[in-house]
Amino acid sequence: MVVAPDKFKGTLTAAEAAAHIADGIRRVLPEADLRLMPVADGGDGTVDAAVAAGFRRVPARVAGPTGQPVDASFALRGSTAVVELAEAAGLVKLPGGVPAPLTASSYGVGQLIAEAVRVGARRIVLGLGGSACTDGGAGLVQALGGRLLDSRGTELPPGGAALSALDRIEAADLRRRYGGIEVVIASDVDNPLLGPTGAAAVYGPQKGAGPEDVPVLDAALARWAVITGRDVPGNDRTADLPGAGAAGGVGFGAMAFLGASLRPGIDLLLDLLGFAPVLAGAALVVTGEGRLDRQTLHGKAPAGVAAAAARAAVPVVAVCGRLELSTEQLQAAGIVRAYPLDVIAEGGDPLADAGKYAEEAGARVARDLPEPTDEEAAP
Numbered sequence: 001m002v003v004a005p006d007k008f009k010g011t012l013t014a015a016e017a018a019a020h021i022a023d024g025i026r027r028v029l030p031e032a033d034l035r036l037m038p039v040a041d042g043g044d045g046t047v048d049a050a051v052a053a054g055f056r057r058v059p060a061r062v063a064g065p066t067g068q069p070v071d072a073s074f075a076l077r078g079s080t081a082v083v084e085l086a087e088a089a090g091l092v093k094l095p096g097g098v099p100a101p102l103t104a105s106s107y108g109v110g111q112l113i114a115e116a117v118r119v120g121a122r123r124i125v126l127g128l129g130g131s132a133c134t135d136g137g138a139g140l141v142q143a144l145g146g147r148l149l150d151s152r153g154t155e156l157p158p159g160g161a162a163l164s165a166l167d168r169i170e171a172a173d174l175r176r177r178y179g180g181i182e183v184v185i186a187s188d189v190d191n192p193l194l195g196p197t198g199a200a201a202v203y204g205p206q207k208g209a210g211p212e213d214v215p216v217l218d219a220a221l222a223r224w225a226v227i228t229g230r231d232v233p234g235n236d237r238t239a240d241l242p243g244a245g246a247a248g249g250v251g252f253g254a255m256a257f258l259g260a261s262l263r264p265g266i267d268l269l270l271d272l273l274g275f276a277p278v279l280a281g282a283a284l285v286v287t288g289e290g291r292l293d294r295q296t297l298h299g300k301a302p303a304g305v306a307a308a309a310a311r312a313a314v315p316v317v318a319v320c321g322r323l324e325l326s327t328e329q330l331q332a333a334g335i336v337r338a339y340p341l342d343v344i345a346e347g348g349d350p351l352a353d354a355g356k357y358a359e360e361a362g363a364r365v366a367r368d369l370p371e372p373t374d375e376e377a378a379p
Contacts, residue, residue, distance in 0.1 A: 001025065002278055002314075003362075004037045005288035006301035007045045008321050011354035014038030014045050015052050020355045021286055021319055024362020032366070035278050039287075041301045042186030042265030043086060043129025050075035050082040053273040060115050062108035063143075064093040065132040066100050067158060074112050081121035082272070083112045085247050086130035089139070091207065094132050099208025102216065103159030104133035106250050110143025113258075117181055125272060126254060127265065128187040128247035134204050134217050135160040136193065136224045137253015144178060146171040146257060160200070160248070161213075163220035169231040171257060183260035186268045188299035191245030193238075193252045194222050199245035207248065221249055228256050266304025275305075279312040286365055287335075288319035296325065297333055306334035317368075319361040321350055339364055 003025070005017040012020070018036040025032050040049040051057045055075035064070035065088075072087040086092060088108030094100065113124055133139065138148055139158055147170040148156045148163075156162045191197050200209065200217035209217060225239035235256045238244060243262040244252040254260035270276070279285070287305040289296065296302055306316045316335050323340040330338055339361040341350035350357050 001032060001284045001286060002035045002037060002282050003286045004039050004275070004305050005286070005319060006039055006041065008290040008354055009044070011290065011321070011351055012358065014040060014049055016355065017288065017319070017358055020358035021362035021365070024359035025366045027359070027363050028366035037273060037275060037278055039266065039273065039301050039305060040127070040269055041129070041188065041299070041304065042127035042269065044084070044090065044092070046084040046127035046186065046269065047073055047075045047082055047087060049269060049273065055082060058115070058119065060112055062088050062111040063105070064095070064108055065089045065104040066095055067105065067107070068095055070108065072108065072112060074116050076116065076119065076121060079120060079122040080125065080272070081116035081123070082125045082127065083109065083116060084127040085109050085250060088112055089133050090130040091132045092130065100132070100159070101134060101204060101207050101209035101213050102161035104207065105135050105139030105158035106131070106133050106137055106248070106253070107139035107143045107158060109250065110140035113140070114144055117178065122180070123182040124184070125268065126183055126185050126260065128185055128189070128250055131247035131250060132207055133160065134200055134207055134209065134221070134248035136163065136199070136221045136249030137251070137257070138163055138224060140250060140253050141171065141174065141257050144174045144257070146174040160217045160220050163224040164216070166223050166227050169227055171232055174257060178258055181258065183254055183258040184268060185243060185246065185251055185254055185260050185262045186265040187243055187246040187251060187262060188265050189246040189251070190242035192240050192242070193225055193244040193249050194218060199249040202245070203248060225252070232256055264299050264304070266299060266301045270304060270308055275308055276312070279309060279314055282312070282314045284369070285309040285314050285316045286319060286362070287316060290321040291324065292318060292320040292322070292330070292338055293324040297329065302335065303333050310334045317365055319358060319365070321354065337368070
């Protein structure tokens with residue numbers, strides 16, 4: 001059996017969830033052949049999933065979203081590095097959790113990319129999710145050597161709002177230095193950079209932007225797009241591309257200055273982690289996440305795992321903190337059955353004791369397995 005959950009946000013990492021579920025299965029089936037493969041879809045936990053799959057964790061000290069130093073890391077295997085935006089510019093890195101919607105920067109993400117390239121990476125898988133900034137990737141560009149100047153030739157300060165004063169971009173050195181690096185964005189966000197479905201309007205409020213901040217940020221990002229289109233060849237329509245609005249517009253910055261391409265996060269990560277070969281000969285896949293809901297159906301990790309398993313004709317069940325999908329919706333997503341921890345807890349606290357109830361879920365998965373036929377049981 002393959003145990004491949006995503007994180008249970010706020011309670012269990014993907015690796016912890018996989019370990020607890022596996023412990024429950026072994027409680028009932030001590031001889032079970034289990035392959036633990038925690039997964040991620042490009043957001044929080046992407047580096048952890050890569051490390052669990054055999055990548056090496058590389059620590060780095062970089063600028064956080066407000067400029068204060070933070071401890072971060074990326075994952076490296078051969079010439080491929082997995083860089084997770086949330087490690088440097090995530091909401092979880094805000095000092096005291098206080099939002100900074102106008103001034104938060106992606107500078108640390110650029111520092112992680114630069115360090116990955118310095119130690120030998122030629123392919124960067126960039127996971128975008130959980131961003132604290134709406135700076136269009138301007139900080140990332142500055143960290144990689146691009147210069148963003150106002151009309152007096154002064155470098156712009158951090159943050160999306162400062163882009164309203166952008167007069168010109170000097171990025172020839174950046175493009176020369178990183179032009180041979182392949183960058184692939186792992187994200188399921190298909191928003192453009194600007195407008196009512198853009199980075200500021202849709203995701204700005206999640207980062208603390210009030211009603212008066214959103215138009216300021218959208219106008220500043222529009223300025224960023226115009227000057228980028230003028231000063232960086234080939235980018236007159238990049239702001240309109242699906243995914244340009246990902247992570248407060250970091251998608252745009254990576255596309256425009258690094259030539260990044262975009263792939264659905266879970267598909268890219270499953271390929272990277274070598275999921276398909278692990279499915280060969282599997283009897284069951286156990287996936288899951290904190291909440292199975294309508295968002296799950298639109299490219300979240302359990303749906304991606306189920307789709308991959310379906311191609312290998314392997315049945316899938318899911319363990320979750322809470323279930324908000326009907327049986328029909330689960331089955332349409334390729335999931336045979338779900339085991340919600342809030343039901344298993346029977347009045348207990350599934351948040352405080354998530355590990356215990358995830359283990360019990362694993363035990364129930366094992367008990368619900370069909371008895372092997374005589375042919376299957378034969379040596």
